[in-house]
Amino acid sequence: MKDAAVDDDDDDYDDDDGDIDDPSAARRERSMDASGGPRYASARDAPFRALARACERVQRERGRKKANAARRYAALDAFHDVCLVSTRDGTRCDAFDAYRLLIPTLDKERETYRLKHDALAKCVVSAFDMARASEDAKTLEDWKQKGGGNFPQAVREVLERGHLQGREGDADVRELTIGEVNDTLDELAACESKHERAATLRKLFGKMDAVMVKWACAIILKETKLRMGDKAIMRHYHRDAEDLFDWTSDLRRVCEDLPRRDVRLKRADINVGEGLINPQLALRKNTADAIMKTLRGRQFIIETKFDGERIQLHKDGEIINYWTRNMNDFGPRGYDVMNGLFRHLPKRCILDGELLVWNKLRETWHPFGAIKTLIKAANLRKSKDEVFPLSNDTDDRDDGDDIAGYDPKSSKYEWYQEYMKKLTYGDLELVYVPFDILYIGDESVRHLQLVERHAKLREHVHPVSAMCGNIKARILLATPDCEFSKIGSTKQDIERALLEAIEAGDEGLVIKDLNSEWIPGDRSGNWMKIKPDYCKSEDLDVLLIGGYYGAGELRGGKISQFLVGIIESTNDPTSAHGIKIMSFCKVGTGISATELDDLRNRLGDYMHREKPREMDYNVTDAYSERPDVWIWPPQRSVVVRVKGDIRCIRSMTYATGYSLRFPRVTGIRYDKTWSDILTNAELKQIIEEDRPNIAMDMGEGHMNSRKRTRAAALTTLLPAHLMPVDVSGVVPESEVFKSLQIHIVNCESREQKQELFKAIIARGGRTSEMWHSDVTHSVAANRDGAKFIAASHHGDVYTIDWLKQCIQQNRIVTPRPRHRLNLATSTWYGSNIMDRYGDDHAIPCNEEDIRALLHQVGDQAKRWETSEVPAMVELTREYPNLLKSMKYCTFSECVFEIDDSCDVQHNEWMSESEHFRLMLHEERFNVELRLRLFGGTMAPEGRSGTHIVRMNDDSVREEYLDDGRVLVSNGWVTKRTRKQSPRMSPNLDIRSF
Known part of the structure; x- marks a missing residue:
């Protein structure tokens, strides 16, 4: 397949006007019209075709040589001078409209299109009226294999095969402006269904040629891949553009505040409500020695590295914004349900922190993926007793995709069913942990030393809790006087904290210089992170059982990643049917290009697009597990040796229930047979017993794991x-x-x-x-x-x-x-x-x-x-179905109030009799005992319940009140319990109920 980067057939396309091939001529001929004025009033009026041609020329330049870079910048210069400069003094109008297409990953104003490669392929097929069974449609839908792994280029090549005949004339193609493209993309983002998206794209593509459609698809997918980094393109726009973006994360503001190249940026400090400040980042270090060398004897703080969502919180009066690290404002996406948690904060402030989920049932932090689900539950006011779903693979998918999501309720694994019974929404809490404050009142404090910012954080932010919908939420501070951070000054302080992190199962540590200020986008060493390496020293032998097509120039259209498996059972090793292989993980790194080619040649005849009917594989059929090709029979496959980070966490994606994190191939074992690979029993033994036996090198050099030996065990630094x-x-x-x-x-x-x-x-x-x-x-x-x-x-x-x-x-x-x-x-x-x-x-x-x-x-x-x-409650979770049928749980979900009033106004003796009052008291006591015995709960004094019991009413009565409570009689209670009295043990003390 021809690659766009080396395609020479674009010359006729590029030379139509001569503005790209001869940049100097372009400046002379196109920048001014006949009257000597600018060719275009603003970037919105510039042709989209010119932008596509510039992108095509930039992408074509291979390599990193200075000559290639110069030609890339020349192509951008030509487009810039012709399409963006609109006045004689060099002022650029509406440059944002052009640059949000050039670097779409930095444009956060437009909503997502909810279109990935597969869904976009279907829209393109529909827009150009291709038959679903045609070869061109199959090429787009199977773009990884047949399209060379480059979807936009595959679209171009398919369209050039004759699908542009009978379209609107070339004039429409030339007249399509950047402004019209942006307006149509806004419409596309607002579409609610796949049919609306297909109709919108049909209208847009109807005014484009093949190259323009290619770049429109790249923009929608945010995969322009111009061989220039986003920041390099911004520096080309203006020398201060990158710096301003770090402070604002606002591409529109960059384009509007820097309209001319000769005007330098007058930096202002940060302000509330003007968008995310590019977060300060941590430099990765592998040893405590390396950290101490960078700190040069300065005092530091050691913080827990959380596995959550980093949230920068901007509060401006009653308006609260939640910015993620990827510069997304998550307030409109439901995060504003937490606004009540931050009411006590100062009127104007900016906090930097981490959003996490706390599992009260297991007293540990819940995995990162639960945050989005819990936020949705808070907005929907889910009941605290409702079962919490562990996975929902269809949340982020287009509603038109023909993809069957993985249903966790249908899991065949016993451990998962047990987990599902226990975990409810009431068992989880949202926890926001602020670790820095950047703005308070009417001034920025980011220039203060970290120790001073900590003091202000403790002064203005306090640990509080609130209900967000029906989900509890809390604020916990990460300052030196709390459980998440501590002051350190020596190497031993870091080592001790890292060992504690290993024991607690934390992700790692963040080390911060106490004398440093907060610098947006900085990764110079003021902040450093270190993670424990849990990787097993012994390599694991696994079997290749499936393959995935790669994307991009080098691996596109070729099997580049593999699904691997291990042995589930070995009842009869001499028989092929006595061994069952279960899926374990995906692996693609660590294999050289030569080794990949050799594997493809060896296994080519045994790769099947359709899943074989009779397979010796145990798989989950999860969407993220399902390979593009199956390697079968297993006797013909190849054994590889992999190494990775084994975590004691469950995985629903693979049949083993466990998986490897960051797996890599360390060798291809042609000398081993398929029955000699790792077994499931051996994997469990590795995970369950050997995790605490890992020896770690805390000194100079890369942190590594060693094989378990007696000497290493005795010299380890573990507690x-x-x-x-x-x-x-x-x-x-x-x-x-x-x-x-x-x-x-x-x-x-x-x-x-x-x-x-x-x-x-x-x-x-x-x-x-x-x-x-x-x-x-x-x-x-x-x-x-x-x-x-x-x-x-x-x-x-x-x-x-x-x-x-x-x-x-x-x-x-x-x-x-x-x-x-x-x-x-x-x-x-x-x-x-x-x-x-x-x-x-x-x-x-x-x-x-x-x-x-x-x-x-x-x-x-x-x-x-x-x-x-x-x-x-614990019993209900352990035995949900059993308790529903137990006799003494008749009122298990009821909270009772007792109404013991009676009409005694006509009998003065009864109202004043001490014996009568004692009798009422004993009768009330008996009613309460009966209600408690059958699982009911008594409402605390001053609190409302779900049922009101009229104690002196023997009729069978049940009445629903306007406030939602149920008024029942003592006779109703007697009828519900008369034939259900359980036999009681002689040792049972009824008052314990």
Whole structure:
């Protein structure tokens, strides 16, 4: 396929007017009309054809040589002087209309078109009346393979095959202006359906030739790829354009404030409401030594690097804007639902911070992708009890795409179904963490030192919470006096903080010079980031099972990325049908061009566009997993060795449930057979057991991972409770722990940890320093740390004393109340004689057990008071279908008020009788007990409920009031519960309900 960069057939197109081939002639002939005035009144009046020709010439210049760059700038000069200069003094009018087409990625005023390559291909096919079954239509729809991987160029070549015949005359093509193109693109952005978009594009393309359509498509896709960076084009426009854009992130303002090249920028400081200030960026460093070398002994602050959405918040009176790092204003996209959270802020201010989602159920930060879904839920006022969806692949897709989104509810994986049952909107909170303040009152403070800005941040912004719709939101500060940041001055401070980040599973650290000012777009070293490298040292052997076509000049139209898999089961390795391959991840980097060509040649005969009917592959059929070609049969495929960052997080995209982050190929193993690759069991063992055993090099040089060896384990800088224990040389004594895998959460000392590990292994058991699905028992010395929280979410946690007793008696001892640091809901619920505090009524308690039970009761009572995770709510999440049919949950969703008034005005004795008042009190007490027994809740004093019970009304009555509450009678309650009274245990204290 011919590439646009080397196509010489454009000469006839470029030479029509001579203005591009001879720039000097263009300036003389085109810049002035017959009367000596400017050719065009403004850029809006300039022909779009001239812009397309300039882009074509700029793109054609290959390489980075000075001669190529000079010709690129010459092409832009010709277009600039002819189409943009409108007065004799060089003033440019409406330059924004031209530059928003030249560098569309920087134009934030126009809404998105909701058109990606596949949807745009269908619009082009429809606009030019191509038959869907024609070869040209198939080329556009399969542009990665048949179109050479360059969609705009594929459109041009298809149209030049005769699709422009019978169109409007060449005069219309020449007269189409830049202003008309912008107006039509505005209409396109406002279209609501694929039919409207197709009609709008038909109207636009009807006035264009093939080259103009090519560049119109590139603009819509924001893939102009002019071989010049956006900032280089801005510097060509004006020497101060890049600087002004860093301060405003506003392309229109750049064009309007710099109308002439000879007028320098008079820089003003930042202001509220004038658009995003280009955010200050962090320079990446791989070692603590490199950071200290850059800081040169200066004091610094160590901040947690969050995996969230960076939001720059501008508050101007009642108007609040939310700017993302990509210069998008997300206020109109629903983020203004959080406005109530920032009412307490000063009238005018600018904050720089991170927006995150906090998972209250698991007490950890939720993955970044949940932010958009939670913002939508807040706007729609979703119920807090509604299940939170983990994924919605169709959110950002065009509504006309024929793409089946991945439905999380149809997942066949048990772990996902369990997760779905537990996580609700009420379990998540929006958290905004401001770490800097740039503007306060009527002045900018960005020039102050960071330590001074922190003081102002603490003075004017306070941790608060508010309800955004039905979603709770909070503000938490990231200043030196909080949990997210601390002051440091030595290398050891950075190392210690990085190790804590590893243990907590954080993304990394950001190191900031306390004496630095805030500089937009700066990446000089005032801010630096460092991330822990979790990458496994052992390479993983995987199998190529699918391929994806690449895009661009080098890889376009060729298989350039692969779907790889690992073995799910090996029931009979000698039989092809005994091995099942499950999808694992995508990989494309690390393979040279020569190796890619060799793989394509070897596997070409085994690549199938259609999915084989009988495949030995286990895949999810998720849209982002589905390959362009399947490599089958697996016996004919190739084994490759990959390395990547293994994260203990679930992945719905691939059948393994896990995946690699930033995978790369480290070797092609032609010597290995397809049955010798990694198995799913081995992958889980790597993830679950070996993550804390990674040794890290904190010194000079690139941070790397090493193979697990005894020497590396003993010299690692990991905290003591994460260091691997040397259990070599342990002599087996018995097999009483044969069925156990014990997770050591924490210990009193490293020596104790070593002794316990050796004792467990000597008795036939297995050990683990991280919780995973194969763990049978978790033990801990105390309730401190993130590892205890993680273990308590999955089941019971026992004391070290229990484990010691098992070792001493050489048997598995039945746990007593004093042995439990955490009691899971499933444990007491599954027992017929144990209450929710861990009291087994069939076994006598000693003094230690009673003390432990009292402590448990106190903890449970606190949970009920704060209503964070009440036992009944926890049960509802664990057993949703079961509880709906339980008899004692008849009123589980009801909150009752008691109306005990009665008509006694005609009986003076009854109104004054003490016995009568006692009788009413006892009757009210009985009604409340009955309601509580059947799952109801009593409304607190002064608060409204969902139902009002008229205690002295024995009729069966149910009436809906105007305020939404339901008025019911005591007879109604009796009828609902009469035939549903559960049999009660003799040890059950009804007052505990």
